[in-house]
Amino acid sequence: MKILTGNDLRSGAVTWWNGTGWSLFVDDAVDVGDEVEEILAREVATRRVNVPYAIEASIDASGHVRPAHIKDRVRALGPTVRRDLAVPTADKTGWDWVI
Amino acid sequence: MYQYDQYDQAMVDARVEEFRDQARRRLEGKLTEDQFKPLRLMNGLYLQLHAYMLRVAIPYGTLNARQMETLADIAEKYDRGYGHFTTRQNIQYNWIKLEDAADILADLAKVEMHAIQTSGNCIRNISSDHFAGAAADEVVDPRPYAELLRQWSSFHPEFTYLPRKFKIAVIASANDRAAMRLHDIGIRIVSREGKIGAEFYAGGGMGRTPMIAPMIRDFVPLDQLITYAEAALRVYNRYGRRDNKYKARIKILVHELGAAEYTRQVEEEFAHMLSVGVEPPLAELERIRTHFSDPAFVDGPKTIDRSNPDFALWVDRNTHRHKHDAHVSAVISLKPVGGIPGDATADQMRLVARLAKQYSFDELRVMHTQNLLLPHVRIADLHALWSALDAAGLGAPNTDTIEDIIACPGLDYCSLANARSIPLAQRISERFAQAGRTEVVGELKLKISGCINACGHHHAGHIGILGVDKKGTENYQLSLGGSEAEDVSLAKITGPGFDEDGVIAAVEKVTDVYLATRADGERFLDTYRRIGMEPFKEALYG
Numbered sequence: 001m002k003i004l005t006g007n008d009l010r011s012g013a014v015t016w017w018n019g020t021g022w023s024l025f026v027d028d029a030v031d032v033g034d035e036v037e038e039i040l041a042r043e044v045a046t047r048r049v050n051v052p053y054a055i056e057a058s059i060d061a062s063g064h065v066r067p068a069h070i071k072d073r074v075r076a077l078g079p080t081v082r083r084d085l086a087v088p089t090a091d092k093t094g095w096d097w098v099i
Numbered sequence: 100m101y102q103y104d105q106y107d108q109a110m111v112d113a114r115v116e117e118f119r120d121q122a123r124r125r126l127e128g129k130l131t132e133d134q135f136k137p138l139r140l141m142n143g144l145y146l147q148l149h150a151y152m153l154r155v156a157i158p159y160g161t162l163n164a165r166q167m168e169t170l171a172d173i174a175e176k177y178d179r180g181y182g183h184f185t186t187r188q189n190i191q192y193n194w195i196k197l198e199d200a201a202d203i204l205a206d207l208a209k210v211e212m213h214a215i216q217t218s219g220n221c222i223r224n225i226s227s228d229h230f231a232g233a234a235a236d237e238v239v240d241p242r243p244y245a246e247l248l249r250q251w252s253s254f255h256p257e258f259t260y261l262p263r264k265f266k267i268a269v270i271a272s273a274n275d276r277a278a279m280r281l282h283d284i285g286i287r288i289v290s291r292e293g294k295i296g297a298e299f300y301a302g303g304g305m306g307r308t309p310m311i312a313p314m315i316r317d318f319v320p321l322d323q324l325i326t327y328a329e330a331a332l333r334v335y336n337r338y339g340r341r342d343n344k345y346k347a348r349i350k351i352l353v354h355e356l357g358a359a360e361y362t363r364q365v366e367e368e369f370a371h372m373l374s375v376g377v378e379p380p381l382a383e384l385e386r387i388r389t390h391f392s393d394p395a396f397v398d399g400p401k402t403i404d405r406s407n408p409d410f411a412l413w414v415d416r417n418t419h420r421h422k423h424d425a426h427v428s429a430v431i432s433l434k435p436v437g438g439i440p441g442d443a444t445a446d447q448m449r450l451v452a453r454l455a456k457q458y459s460f461d462e463l464r465v466m467h468t469q470n471l472l473l474p475h476v477r478i479a480d481l482h483a484l485w486s487a488l489d490a491a492g493l494g495a496p497n498t499d500t501i502e503d504i505i506a507c508p509g510l511d512y513c514s515l516a517n518a519r520s521i522p523l524a525q526r527i528s529e530r531f532a533q534a535g536r537t538e539v540v541g542e543l544k545l546k547i548s549g550c551i552n553a554c555g556h557h558h559a560g561h562i563g564i565l566g567v568d569k570k571g572t573e574n575y576q577l578s579l580g581g582s583e584a585e586d587v588s589l590a591k592i593t594g595p596g597f598d599e600d601g602v603i604a605a606v607e608k609v610t611d612v613y614l615a616t617r618a619d620g621e622r623f624l625d626t627y628r629r630i631g632m633e634p635f636k637e638a639l640y641g
Contacts, residue, residue: 010197010198012146012197014148046128047131070510071148071516074511080511081525099519
């Protein structure tokens with residue numbers, strides 16, 4: 001699947017396109033299929049998100065969204081060396097798949 | 100230390116308000132990111148993996164307690180309670196909000212600090228010897244010259260859009276503690292026949308094409324220092340490549356022209372610039388120099404009670420001889436075993452500020468090794484200082500050991516990185532500390548970069564590790580034999596890379612080779628240079 005990610009304009013926080021807006025939680029990301037260019041053009045124009053881009057991802061057996069590349073997996077959870085600063089998530093297995 | 104005059108303060112204050120307006124317009128949607136990005140970068144504001152990152156300049160690594168307290172306040176008020184000290188003697192905050200950025204710059208300006216020219220293709224923060232003004236082996240304190248260069252390079256209209264970023268280091272002793280020859284321009288202040296002047300080196304650097312800077316002038320008189328620097332920059336600005344980012348640093352120009360031809364062109368430009376008259380009057384250098392006069396050192400005990408073995412080990416590892424024999428310089432390690440190299444909490448910063456006031460004439464330094472330093476500590480106060488540091492977890496006795504690892508932020512924070520650096524540093528320091536091997540191995544400088552940009556100085560490590568992306572997974576190249584000191588050399592890659600566990604095992608193997616073959620008094624680097632790469636390769640891949 002293809003999902004969209006970027007950074008929030010005000011806070012710089014990592015965000016994920018959830019179909020209607022931008023969420024802090026990767027699990028909210030939705031497959032954008034072939035609408036990548038259309039959504040990116042619209043969202044960049046609103047200037048609420050910085051440099052959004054499309055990435056490959058998959059959904060695991062538990063229904064969690066898994067970005068394909070390690071860089072985006074680190075972005076999804078936070079620094080692996082400061083788990084106390086991680087993005088709050090219901091996915092308790094998150095740190096098992098990030099690396 | 101240097102204090103702003105009305106011009107310095109007015110320039111910094113004006114820049115804060117200019118940026119406040121730019122950030123407001125971005126937040127209101129009146130500027131696109133493409134329009135805003137170069138403006139924020141000119142003020143040290145990056146966008147990294149998790150948030151905006153602000154890099155604050157600490158000129159030549161020198162600051163006072165009030166400035167350090169402000170850095171602590173910023174960490175607490177605007178960030179997540181900590182900061183990261185960098186290999187260029189700066190500090191970075193990892194969790195900054197755009198809407199707070201101008202307020203942070205305003206707070207910095209109140210204590211004569213800023214983030215100007217900590218990014219972009221301009222002359223960056225001037226770095227120097229962290230022992231400057233304290234070292235027994237220096238010709239003079241190099242910081243007045245670094246400050247003069249800072250003032251010359253700040254907002255220099257001709258050098259705001261260079262082909263690439265430009266880094267200058269200034270030292271004043273035969274012992275290089277600032278990786279001087281791995282800078283775009285390296286300057287060593289020297290004394291020749293009773294006169295002070297400067298040796299100039301140009302075209303050094305790390306990154307994807309590491310180069311050691313050749314000397315281009317063995318003596319530039321003090322009253323021509325800025326003119327010569329101007330000439331060196333002008334030749335680079337004119338002929339440095341702008342068509343290829345990877346070939347745009349001055350090291351490529353010097354390499355492709357050859358040092359002799361680059362030097363000839365600089366000399367020609369220098370002769371021309373002498374007639375233009377860009378050199379500031381020596382009175383300005385004298386004015387600056389008055390800010391760097393010695394504090395009121397006092398006589399006292401010159402010997403240290405070594406009856407406490409933990410204290411004695413810390414003294415051996417973390418103190419450095421001072422030019423006044425009743426004092427030492429004391430390194431505050433930001434490398435606790437298993438910790439994150441260079442990170443300090445707001446509370447730790449405040450403690451260090453208090454100790455600087457109490458024990459070091461209100462002065463402290465940021466070292467390019469990502470540690471802090473109290474430059475002027477009375478030997479009589481040394482045990483009390485160590486006790487306070489040790490109680491706060493800042494007393495690790497590991498300077499220049501394998502625990503004292505330089506590591507860039509890597510893929511945990513940096514958008515350019517291909518692999519994580521910090522977890523390797525944590526695991527290697529734990530492995531060696533737990534096995535009791537740190538002291539056995541002795542001096543060993545291990546440096547880790549998470550990408551080819553080499554912010555972790557891996558090319559200059561006795562052992563260097565470079566993280567790369569291998570088909571979407573982290574992989575690490577090992578290299579041996581680098582040095583950033585006066586015996587400067589570039590490390591050579593051992594062979595095929597390793598995964599995370601593999602590279603940690605590889606570090607153990609090469610230290611095993613060293614321990615088995617070292618001669619009396621040899622450091623790891625000395626043994627490597629004597630026996631060469633083959634025994635290490637045999638242990639790793641044989």
